[in-house]
Amino acid sequence: MDVMTSPVVAVGPDSALDEVCDLLVTRELSAVAVIDRGVLLGSVSEEDLIHRAEIGTAAPRRPWWVRLFGSNTALAADYLKSHSLHVTDLMTRQVVTVSLSTPIDEIAALLEIYRTRLVFVVKGERVVGIVAGADLVRALFSVRKSLPRPVSFHDVASIRQEIVVALRSEAWPSIGEADVIVTNGVVAFWGGYLSEQERKASLVLAENTAGVRSVDDHRVPLDIAYAMV
The missing domain is CATH 3.30.1340 (Histidine-containing Protein; Chain: A;)
Known part of the structure; x- marks a missing residue:
């Protein structure tokens, strides 16, 4: 609660790719929440938009033997990520959530364990904030500024x-x-x-x-x- 960013910038599951890109660029965000009727469904982050056909970074075409024996689901999912214009196809559904009272040392551990940039702060089913790595750095900066300077009169x-x-x-x-x-x-x-x-x-x-x-x-x-x- 003491370090989170609030309110949370969010889009709906029916939103389009262009809206997400506009929010990420103009507001200098690393991710937006996907919320439907107050319920958190997932998020769309920079990582979700790295491999896109428009900029030539889509996942390379798999060898024929992978396409023949590989998972149809995985291949189709790769295509959706790199070509779809709909948030519902682009978003990451597995997100990490914490409560308003979660200690920041636990949040730091979650960011490392799940290799994610941010966690969502929820109150009931409602998203009330996010905590990203940048928020922890700001907290560190604030604490460092308030620390007393070392004294030199110690024997x-x-x-x-x-x-x-x-x-x-x-x-x-x-x-x-x-x-x-x-x-x-x-x-x-x-x-x-x-x-x-x-x-x-x-x-x-x-x-x-x-x-x-x-x-x-x-x-x-x-x-x-x-x-x-």
């Missing part, structure tokens, strides 16, 4: 302790407590790491700690460290 011991506690709370670090040294706001990492992703993640963790001015990384990959033993 060395408290900065080091905060980093060590944060590292312990994560499952990925291979760095030990003795490998973290803080001097005048500069964090030095020693020892080794298992992966480049781990190395970068630990740098970000330190950089996000209040009072840290910079980070010096003296670690080596653990496979090199083992080879030297």
